[in-house]
Amino acid sequence: MGNDIVPAKKKPNFIVVLIDDLRFDELGICGHPFMKTPHIDRIGHEGAMFTSAFHTTPLCSPNRASIITGQYASRHGIIDNVARDAHSHRLPNYHGILQRLGYETAHVGKWHMGNSGGPRPGYDRWVSFPGHGSIVDPVLNIDGDERQHKGYITDLLNDHAVEFLRKPRTKPFALFFAHKAVHPDAFQAADGTIDLSKGGYRVPERHADLYKGAHFPRRPNALPLAEVAKDKPAWTEAFQLKGNEASRKVLDGIKAGTDEEIRLRAAMMASVDEGMGEVFKALEETGQLDDTFILFLGDNGYFFGEHGLGPERRFAYEEGIKSPFLIRYPAWFKPGTVKDELVLALDIAPSIVDLAGGKKADFEHMQGLSLRPIAKNGKAIRSSFMCEYFSENAMPWLIGMSYKAIRTKRHKYIHWTQKSLDGVACDELYDLKTDPYEMHNLINKRGERATVARLRRQLATLVAQSVGL
DSSP, X not given: OOSSOOOOXXXXXXXXXXXXXXXXXXXXXXXXXXXXXXXXXXXXXXXXXXSSEEOSSOSHHHHHHHHHHOOOHHHHOOOSSSOOHHHHTSSOOHHHHHHXXXXXXXXXXXXXXXXXXXXXXXXXXXXXOSTTXXXXXXXXXXXXXXXXXXXXXXXXXXHHHHHHHHSOOSSOEEEEEEOOTTSOEEEEOTTSOEEEEEEEOOOOGGGTXXXXXXXXXXXXXXXXXXXXXXXXXXXXXXXXXXXXXXXHHHHHHTTTTSHHHHHHHHHHHHHHHHHHHHHHHHHHHTTOGGGEEEEEEESSOOOSSBTTOXXXXXXXXXXXXXXXXXXXXTTTOOTTEEEOSOEEGGGHHHHHHHHTTOOHHHHTTOOSOOSHHHHHHOOOSOSEEEEEEOOOTTSGGGTTOOEEEEEEXXXXXXXXXXOEETTEEOOEEEETTTOTTOOOOOTTOGGGHHHHXXXXXXXXXXXXXXXXX
């Protein structure tokens, strides 16, 4: 394929590949020091890599709902990982719109908006599993038939995705392909809490020694808890609670913060990359590759000790909200395109519905924006966005850690809605140009008062818009 944009021959197919807990730098193309992901990297090499892509609620269930609805969590109502099976059936899922536009749709993989593994509206083909699922010999729900299957879950999901892609059809298709990787096995206790100490990262035998002994250089902001709390007072109480015996049991169970944890995650991604190779092969052999819009991302970020956090993903620092974001679609992007405009997981639904020929009414509930202006003329579609997190009772050390935050190209302001010391808010302000690792909180600097006031006004506007005021 040459270096020119290729016109679409017909209405495009869609494949969205979603990885659980994948950091923005956990791919070869994104700068990982030892992970090799040639088939995933191909998406970016033959299309576009977005270097400023973000999540608006960096947590599994809320962000998955944001992806399929194009809405902030404040609007769609899936605000945490509590099971909301009934509500997840009522979400304004873009796959239902695609069905009305003549598409054959499929969900293959993790759902996790409610613990039920059964089919949701909007899909002609359904392959999923209850809750977080199991890495080895998982229970799968295939079009309502739920039973245990033998094998490694990534391989099983790869097979189901490729089977759907190779199926003869007269309609365009849309596949939402959501891996369990790289989330460790987790067992849910009777009180609803997740016990990672009984699970952990599990790698297939063929990849057991992959990257053995490899070292992942830590970022400069991977600091001890006590040092972090000096500049981020909202964390003082949370860090004390996190150090208790129950928390340590969970952290030790998955080798949290160690090179071995990072190595195992990389080894789990090898099976994902193999599956991506099979996806490319299926599309090439069926003559569908250049007519297929392929998007690859993570469902939230992850901390490797940055800001004293890990295993964690919920917070508005870059490691938590930033995502790998690769798109291959020759009608929109030349090979090797790199884009630094601010884009969000919220933009996936409107972009896909736009390409599918949706009408004005199909977008009225969406708060994300189509990526078309970026693709066609490099025009930015936003100058800022909101991040939000809602405190979870299932995580005792995080009770009271709710926030609303705004990120622009230059600054980030975090408002902790339930945290103060001596009546003074524990808010945070970072200049990302001079402090990309968010190590120096400028909130009390006299020279930044105007910046803080401006960002607070902008955040208030975004908060009101997110709930439809």
